[in-house]
Amino acid sequence: MKKQIIILLLSLLFAGCNIYETPSTYSFSVTVNYPDEFNNGGSATGKEVLIRELQTGREFTENTNEKGTVTFNVRGGNYDIIVSFSEKHEIDFDGYPVKKTVLFNGAINAATILENGNSFTIQAEYSIQNEGFVIKELYTSGSRTPEGKSYGAAKFVEIYNNSDKVLYSDGLCFGVVHSTTTYEPTPWVDENGNLLPRIPLWSFVAIVPGTGEEHPIQPGESFVIALSGLNHRDDPNGNPNSIDLSKAAWEFYVEDGKYVDVPEVPNILMQRITKGTAMIFDVRGQVSILFRLPSDNLQEIFTNPNNYMVQPGGSFNCFMVPYGWVIDGVDNLRLDDRGAFKRLPNSIDVGYIQHKGGYQRVSIKRKVKEVIDGRTVYQDTNNSTNDFLTNQEPTPGVIAKN
Numbered sequence: 001m002k003k004q005i006i007i008l009l010l011s012l013l014f015a016g017c018n019i020y021e022t023p024s025t026y027s028f029s030v031t032v033n034y035p036d037e038f039n040n041g042g043s044a045t046g047k048e049v050l051i052r053e054l055q056t057g058r059e060f061t062e063n064t065n066e067k068g069t070v071t072f073n074v075r076g077g078n079y080d081i082i083v084s085f086s087e088k089h090e091i092d093f094d095g096y097p098v099k100k101t102v103l104f105n106g107a108i109n110a111a112t113i114l115e116n117g118n119s120f121t122i123q124a125e126y127s128i129q130n131e132g133f134v135i136k137e138l139y140t141s142g143s144r145t146p147e148g149k150s151y152g153a154a155k156f157v158e159i160y161n162n163s164d165k166v167l168y169s170d171g172l173c174f175g176v177v178h179s180t181t182t183y184e185p186t187p188w189v190d191e192n193g194n195l196l197p198r199i200p201l202w203s204f205v206a207i208v209p210g211t212g213e214e215h216p217i218q219p220g221e222s223f224v225i226a227l228s229g230l231n232h233r234d235d236p237n238g239n240p241n242s243i244d245l246s247k248a249a250w251e252f253y254v255e256d257g258k259y260v261d262v263p264e265v266p267n268i269l270m271q272r273i274t275k276g277t278a279m280i281f282d283v284r285g286q287v288s289i290l291f292r293l294p295s296d297n298l299q300e301i302f303t304n305p306n307n308y309m310v311q312p313g314g315s316f317n318c319f320m321v322p323y324g325w326v327i328d329g330v331d332n333l334r335l336d337d338r339g340a341f342k343r344l345p346n347s348i349d350v351g352y353i354q355h356k357g358g359y360q361r362v363s364i365k366r367k368v369k370e371v372i373d374g375r376t377v378y379q380d381t382n383n384s385t386n387d388f389l390t391n392q393e394p395t396p397g398v399i400a401k402n
Contacts (some may be wrong), residue, residue, distance in 0.1 A: 023075050028118035031069045032083050032106065035126050043068025044085075044104070044124065052080045054110060054339075074113060081108040083122055084350050084383040086129065101129035103382045105350030109342065125347045127382055132167050134328045134380050135290055136160035136222055139363035139394040140281040141355060143241050150359045151239040153259060154232040155281045156248065156396055159290065160222040160366075162378050167217050170210030171296060172327075174225065175201035175273075176280050177287040177343045178311065178318050183336035186343055187312050195345050199289060199326070200309065200318035203280035206252055207269040207298070220375035223249035224396045227279060229265030241361065243394050252279040271302055273319045282334065283358030287343040289329040291321055323347060330384045332364060351385030363394040371401055 030051075032044040049070045052059045055077060062070040089102045106122035135157060142152035157174060161167045178200045179186070188200050206225060208215060217223060229251040232242035250268035253261050258278040261267065270279070280286075293301055301307060302319070309320050323345060331352035333340045342352055355362045366388055369379040376399050379387045 025073050026113050027073050027116050029071045031121045032064050033123050047085050050082045054078045076114045078110045103127050103129050105346045107350050127347045132163050134160050134162045135330050137363050137365045140286045141362050142283045142359045143361040144359050145239045153228045154242045155227040156224050158222050158224045161217040164219045168213050169208045169215045169217050170212050172208045173291050174206045176203050178202040180282040182333040183338035185341045198320035198322050202274045202318050205271040209269050225250045227252050228259040229262040284334040285332045287331050290327045291325040349384050351383040353384040353388045355390045362391045364388045364390050365392045368400050
């Protein structure tokens with residue numbers, strides 16, 4: 001009898017093996033090339049390629065061979081393919097050869113892998129590593145009151161001098177990118193589906209006032225721009241579950257706007273782009289850029305119709321920022337089951353970063369790369385997936401050491 005039971009169990013086991021077949025895997029290759037300006041556009045060897053399956057978030061990495069090619073064997077699905085690396089190169093600046101760190105980035109988004117033999121080529125884009133200001137922390141999620149109500153007045157961006165030199169924030173600009181529905185592809189593309197060579201900004205452009213050397217930022221120091229410069233945690237009109245922004249350097253104050261003017265915090269210059277009573281900060285994530293204008297003649301720049309464009313197929317008239325004006329940017333996309341579609345070009349941010357949904361009191365913070373003689377150097381590879389931490393406790397003005 002015991003022998004018969006064993007035989008029965010074995011037969012059931014083998015039957016189960018026939019029912020649950022091993023999922024199919026597919027082989028595909030990725031070739032990475034330099035941009036034409038470096039190594040004559042040749043193969044990039046020994047570079048790490050990352051792939052991320054969109055449904056599960058699983059990631060795999062492999063290094064390219066001597067031909068700049070790497071092969072993956074994966075289950076079928078849709079994958080982001082990303083390459084990001086840096087090298088020292090001699091760059092000519094106005095006739096002077098200077099050795100600079102060059103950032104190389106490239107990506108293919110949502111590649112479909114459902115058969116063997118697919119091959120992809122990434123022609124990397126490049127940018128010179130930013131040795132100056134970076135977006136250190138971005139807090140847009142807001143919080144909840146003890147009664148469970150939403151509270152969105154305590155949002156901020158913190159900007160950091162990541163260099164070893166004194167930098168001046170006079171004329172530094174901050175803007176939010178249209179549109180915030182990043183669960184859909186951006187409408188700001190040309191007839192071939194490529195991102196336009198200018199970045200559309202809406203809401204307001206915030207500009208640090210000054211004539212050029214009025215607002216020095218020391219190496220390893222930062223400044224905060226607050227939506228409302230209150231101590232939101234202790235103010236009777238605030239929220240005890242919120243944060244203290246009373247030490248902000250500037251306030252995004254809009255005259256006759258949604259929030260009161262806090263006298264102790266200076267007002268940053270606010271250039272209106274579209275209708276609104278406050279700077280737009282989507283609680284689910286906000287794609288943002290830091291940039292400088294090519295001239296200090298604000299009247300001329302913001303009244304020039306060539307600097308504006310109506311959204312393709314839409315009605316929003318946005319202020320358009322050429323890539324060359326941009327100092328830093330972060331593709332902080334909305335967390336949404338429907339997808340995640342980038343708004344910034346790979347040369348500014350090859351990756352993206354997300355946080356939990358709105359009113360969760362979480363920020364995104366830049367990672368610490370190293371500490372040199374007490375001065376924190378934050379990681380800046382133009383890849384927010386690698387450069388930022390997500391779902392962090394907001395700590396405006398606090399410089400991390402690890």
